[in-house]
Amino acid sequence: MHHPRQRPGKTVLLTFALAALTCVTMTSAQEPDFGDVGFEFPPEPPPQAADTPTEFDGVPLSIPGGATEALLFYLFGGTLLVSALGVCISRSVVRMATWLFFTLGAASVLYFLLGAAFLGAIQLIVYAGGTLILLVFGVMLTSKSPWVRYDCPRTEMAAAAGVAIVLFAGLLTLLTRTVWPGTAPMARGGTVAEFGKELLTTYLVPFEVASVLLLVVMIAAAYLARQDR
Amino acid sequence: MADIGLMHYLMLAAALFCCGIFVMMTKRNAIGILIGVELVLNSVNINFIAFDRYRLIHGLDGQIAALFVILLAAAEAAVAVAICMNLYKNLNTIDVDRGDALHG
Amino acid sequence: MTQMSVPWRPRGKAKFDGPAGMVAGGAKTVFAIFAPFVRAFPGAIMLSAVFGTIVAVWAHYLLFEVVDIALIGSTFNIPANTGLLGGPLTVEEARSALTQIGAPAAGFLCYLLYPVQYGLVRDLVAAGGILGFISVIPLYTIWWERKVAGRIQSRTGPMRVGGWHGWSQSMADGIKLICKEDLCPAGADKPLFKLAPYLAFVPAILAFFALPFGTYWVFRQLDVALVFILAMLGIEVLGVIIAGWASNNKWSVYGAMREACQMVSYEIPMGMALLIPIMCVGTLSLTTIGDTQSGGWTSWIVFRSPFTFAAALVYYIASLASCKRAPFDLPESESELVAGFHTEYSGFRWSLFFFAEYAAMFVVSGLLVILFFGAWYSPLPLLWADGLGESLPARAVKGVLFAGPIWFIAKCVFLLYVQIWLRWTLPRIRIDQVLYACIQVLLPLMMLILLGHTFYELLVPVGGVVWTLFNLILSTIGAVLMIGMLFVATYGCWNRVRLVGNLGRELLPGS
Numbered sequence: 001m002h003h004p005r006q007r008p009g010k011t012v013l014l015t016f017a018l019a020a021l022t023c024v025t026m027t028s029a030q031e032p033d034f035g036d037v038g039f040e041f042p043p044e045p046p047p048q049a050a051d052t053p054t055e056f057d058g059v060p061l062s063i064p065g066g067a068t069e070a071l072l073f074y075l076f077g078g079t080l081l082v083s084a085l086g087v088c089i090s091r092s093v094v095r096m097a098t099w100l101f102f103t104l105g106a107a108s109v110l111y112f113l114l115g116a117a118f119l120g121a122i123q124l125i126v127y128a129g130g131t132l133i134l135l136v137f138g139v140m141l142t143s144k145s146p147w148v149r150y151d152c153p154r155t156e157m158a159a160a161a162g163v164a165i166v167l168f169a170g171l172l173t174l175l176t177r178t179v180w181p182g183t184a185p186m187a188r189g190g191t192v193a194e195f196g197k198e199l200l201t202t203y204l205v206p207f208e209v210a211s212v213l214l215l216v217v218m219i220a221a222a223y224l225a226r227q228d229r
Numbered sequence: 230m231a232d233i234g235l236m237h238y239l240m241l242a243a244a245l246f247c248c249g250i251f252v253m254m255t256k257r258n259a260i261g262i263l264i265g266v267e268l269v270l271n272s273v274n275i276n277f278i279a280f281d282r283y284r285l286i287h288g289l290d291g292q293i294a295a296l297f298v299i300l301l302a303a304a305e306a307a308v309a310v311a312i313c314m315n316l317y318k319n320l321n322t323i324d325v326d327r328g329d330a331l332h333g
Numbered sequence: 334m335t336q337m338s339v340p341w342r343p344r345g346k347a348k349f350d351g352p353a354g355m356v357a358g359g360a361k362t363v364f365a366i367f368a369p370f371v372r373a374f375p376g377a378i379m380l381s382a383v384f385g386t387i388v389a390v391w392a393h394y395l396l397f398e399v400v401d402i403a404l405i406g407s408t409f410n411i412p413a414n415t416g417l418l419g420g421p422l423t424v425e426e427a428r429s430a431l432t433q434i435g436a437p438a439a440g441f442l443c444y445l446l447y448p449v450q451y452g453l454v455r456d457l458v459a460a461g462g463i464l465g466f467i468s469v470i471p472l473y474t475i476w477w478e479r480k481v482a483g484r485i486q487s488r489t490g491p492m493r494v495g496g497w498h499g500w501s502q503s504m505a506d507g508i509k510l511i512c513k514e515d516l517c518p519a520g521a522d523k524p525l526f527k528l529a530p531y532l533a534f535v536p537a538i539l540a541f542f543a544l545p546f547g548t549y550w551v552f553r554q555l556d557v558a559l560v561f562i563l564a565m566l567g568i569e570v571l572g573v574i575i576a577g578w579a580s581n582n583k584w585s586v587y588g589a590m591r592e593a594c595q596m597v598s599y600e601i602p603m604g605m606a607l608l609i610p611i612m613c614v615g616t617l618s619l620t621t622i623g624d625t626q627s628g629g630w631t632s633w634i635v636f637r638s639p640f641t642f643a644a645a646l647v648y649y650i651a652s653l654a655s656c657k658r659a660p661f662d663l664p665e666s667e668s669e670l671v672a673g674f675h676t677e678y679s680g681f682r683w684s685l686f687f688f689a690e691y692a693a694m695f696v697v698s699g700l701l702v703i704l705f706f707g708a709w710y711s712p713l714p715l716l717w718a719d720g721l722g723e724s725l726p727a728r729a730v731k732g733v734l735f736a737g738p739i740w741f742i743a744k745c746v747f748l749l750y751v752q753i754w755l756r757w758t759l760p761r762i763r764i765d766q767v768l769y770a771c772i773q774v775l776l777p778l779m780m781l782i783l784l785g786h787t788f789y790e791l792l793v794p795v796g797g798v799v800w801t802l803f804n805l806i807l808s809t810i811g812a813v814l815m816i817g818m819l820f821v822a823t824y825g826c827w828n829r830v831r832l833v834g835n836l837g838r839e840l841l842p843g844s
Contacts, residue, residue: 073233077241084248084268088255094578096252096264098525101532101571103245107271114238114282116292118617119299121560123274126299129567130597131267131306136574137593138260138310140586142317150257150324160254164247171243180235180283192556192617198289199296210300217304224311 021167072113080106091151093139097132104128118192238279245272259313259323263306270302379500459552463541471691472503478753485757489836513680518580521677525579530678530685533572537692540565544699545620546738547709558619559607559704562696563600566655569689570596573657573664576686577674588673591764592657592664598768599654599661602775606648609641609786610634610704619700623708627736630712635705636807638793638800640786645705647779649748652697654767656690659756663764698748702741709741 079102086099104127111120152160199207245268252265274295281291313323320327371378476491480498483490491499517526543558543565545551555561570592577589613634614622626632635645654661665673675686702708711734718735721727733739762770793800825832 069233073237077237080241081244081248084245087264087268088248088251092522093258093260093264094522094575095525096256096261098528098532098575100264100267101568103268103271107245107275110238110241110275111278111295114278116278116281116295117555117557118560119274119278119292119295121555121557121564122296122299124564125560125567126303127267127271128571129564129600131303133567133571133574133593133597134306134310135260135263136571136578137590137597138313140574140578140590140593142260142313142323150261150322150326152255152257157255160251163254164251167250168243168247171246172240175236175239175243193615195289195292198293203293206297210297214300214304217307221307221311224308225314 069113072109076106076109076113080110093143094136097136097139100135101128101132104132118195235279235283238275242272242275242279245269245275257324257326259316259325260310262325263309263313266305267302270298274298456552460542463552464538467538467541467688467692470695471688472507474691474694474749474753475506475687476500476503477750478756481750481753482757484833485754487833487836507684510684511681515681516677516679518582518677520581522579522581525575526677527682529572529576529579530682530689531572532575533569533689534685534692536565536568536572537689537696540696541692543619544696545623545703545709546741547736548620548624550709550738551620554620555618557617559611559617559622559700562619562700563604563607566693566696567596567600569693572689573674573686576678577664580674580677582677584672585674585676588664588676592674595654595657595661595663595764595767595771598771599651599775602647602771602779603651603655605776605779605783606644606651607700607704608783609644612786612790613637613641619703623703623710626707627710627715629710629714629716630707630812631804631808632714633705633707633811636804636811638786638789638803639807640782640789641705642807643782644779644786645701647775647782648701648705651771651775652701653752653755654771656693656697658694658752660759660762661767662756662761663767694749694752695745698745698752699741701748702744706744707740709738710736711740 083099083102083106087096087103090096090099104123108120108123108128111117111123249265249268249270249272252268253262254265256262256265277291277295277298279291280286281289281295317323476499479502480490491502493499494502494505517523540562542552543555543561545554545558551558573592574589577585577587577592580586610622611617614625616622622634626634630636634641636642653659657664663673665675675683678686713735715735718731721731731737
């Protein structure tokens with residue numbers, strides 16, 4: 001499915017933009033000073049503050065530490081990376097979606113590992129059980145045969161790979177040069193009750209805006225996809 | 230090696246982010262590009278939750294930001310799939326390079 | 334061993350050689366030893382197998398409890414020790430803990446107990462138990478479904494394999510399926526085609542890891558168990574869709590598309606119906622929701638308000654659609670789509686889809702039981718069991734009469750039976766009717782129920798006059814329905830020969 005007309009080359013533009021961005025991030029990562037940008041890190045809480053029992057019942061998720069955590073992290077982090085690379089090199093969209101499924105599952109295990117059990121479950125139900133199925137459904141509705149592929153020229157592929165690697169190098173530089181303030185991990189994850197209370201008090205307005213947004217999206221998707229247009 | 234810290238999660242998320250960018254740049258299939266966007270959003274989510282666990286942000290802010298990201302990703306996918314269906318209806322393909330006319 | 338008279342010509346002796354011959358010979362020897370017993374006492378063997386399983390599981394539970402007592406008695410801190418490799422508990426400590434609760438043969442048991450203290454060993458034992466349970470459930474549900482289907486159509490169903498009412502028919506089918514050729518069509522997307530059955534089967538297993546069978550009978554007591562199980566049921570669909578797509582067959586793709594739109598639509602009323610018990614109890618943890626229903630028949634959430642009663646019904650309909658049971662079995666309809674998504678599958682991979690389907694049937698029934706129908710509690714209030722004390726026999730009585738996995742499994746099996754019953758009595762509906770029923774009937778109805786229940790919880794005080802009145806009326810309706818059904822079933826069973834004749838059973842070998 002190669003298009004005969006000459007294109008301006010989306011990848012070339014993106015390459016320049018991202019290379020410029022990467023250079024900027026790499027050079028500006030010398031001595032980060034978060035005080036200048038008007039952002040205050042919260043003071044480090046006393047070590048036991050988060051561990052005191054709250055008024056909610058429910059089982060707080062105990063986070064495995066030490067060797068168990070390392071084992072699980074490398075196992076599922078590795079799965080995440082391998083399946084993300086699988087998404088990159090697959091040419092059929094349904095195979096990409098299958099690799100994406102493993103990426104999402106591994107990310108969900110990482111959320112559990114980070115003490116965000118509720119988000120891990122939500123990731124599985126919304127992303128893997130909803131969004132992904134929608135994507136595969138979209139593929140089924142928009143392809144004439146399973147073997148239709150829209151391939152990218154090799155030169156653009158190489159350019160994109162170069163950009164991605166440069167970007168990764170830039171991000172790594174940025175990460176390693178940054179001095180993070182206190183990074184003592186929480187001993188336990190939040191319970192669902194705490195999460196829900198936060199959502200309905202501090203974040204009530206975004207929560208309601210999000211529900212309105214979902215309604216708008218529902219109507220918009222139904223309007224766009226209707227039969228007689 | 231044995232102790233997993235914030236940096237491990239951030240590096241993993243950076244790698245995932247770059248994979249997502251690569252997918253967005255190279256795929257010509259509209260739904261393939263959407264999959265790249267999902268990878269990028271996931272890397273952002275890992276960052277948010279890692280910051281949350283390592284107490285770089287206040288309370289549960291990171292987790293709640295991640296929740297909104299998941300929600301917006303679902304909404305975005307619904308609209309994008311509807312747009313893809315329209316693209317297919319008009320052009321009989323979902324090759325994004327073919328969708329370069331201002332009205333179709 | 335007497336040869337049964339069969340209407341077909343007996344085959345010649347099968348010839349095996351090499352290792353296959355040794356395996357076949359061993360199997361024949363085992364069969365020759367056990368077959369006479371199975372033929373003679375089929376009912377007793379089945380009953381004792383069920384009873385033995387229960388006793389074995391209960392013994393495991395007691396072992397775990399003893400380990401916990403011993404760990405509390407020792408100086409070690411529990412949470413720090415339940416990691417991957419547990420904590421050091423000496424044999425002497427185990428022995429003293431055993432003598433403390435008065436167990437017989439403490440000197441011997443303490444060596445048995447020693448490995449159980451390690452979290453990894455416990456997890457392996459429990460995971461093995463769950464895998465065994467998942468393997469047994471589909472085998473017997475399929476056999477039972479064929480028997481029920483036979484009775485509904487005035488036939489007898491499988492009667493030959495194993496002797497008593499064809500009880501090992503499913504095992505024979507399983508052996509046949511494993512031996513069959515594993516076909517992969519030439520035009521298929523091979524890796525995806527081979528992967529898809531596992532994508533359907535593994536989530537079904539994972540759902541069991543969060544499904545509690547009793548207050549302490551759960552592999553992982555997740556705070557988000559309900560969302561987790563729903564997610565697993567949703568992911569199972571992905572396997573079906575990918576199977577249909579990868580088969581590269583028009584019927585399969587149609588089946589997959591039907592499955593996708595049906596599942597995505599019915600998840601909405603299903604999730605909304607599940608919100609109602611969450612609103613009543615205020616948690617997502619299935620264990621906690623189950624434990625609030627310990628007060629007997631009237632405390633079950635389904636009888637709490639008219640809205641919960643309606644929500645249980647909506648959930649049941651939506652759950653039928655979500656595990657593609659009739660009348661919503663459009664993804665695999667034999668008559669139109671030639672089996673739909675699994676047209677191209679054969680052998681072991683085909684059977685994995687059925688394991689997944691029957692496991693999912695059990696999981697959705699389990700969710701309904703935990704959330705609405707009193708979880709693992711019997712209709713008797715648990716309060717009455719307080720006078721029994723804590724001795725071992727008293728706990729056995731409590732486990733059988735008041736609360737325990739037996740009740741949970743019995744209720745689930747009853748709901749499985751209702752699913753089978755509906756499948757063989759209702760006609761399949763069209764896909765547009767399926768979607769109409771969801772989007773235009775169930776969804777608005779469920780929204781009304783949700784809104785109504787919100788106001789009911791807000792405005793009607795728990796334990797007040799209105800609340801008690803509704804609770805009693807609904808409990809009575811439920812009791813009347815249940816007793817009526819039991820009565821009809823008993824009457825039908827008693828008069829079966831007069832109602833349908835003996836179906837020529839005296840001619841069949843298994844009767």
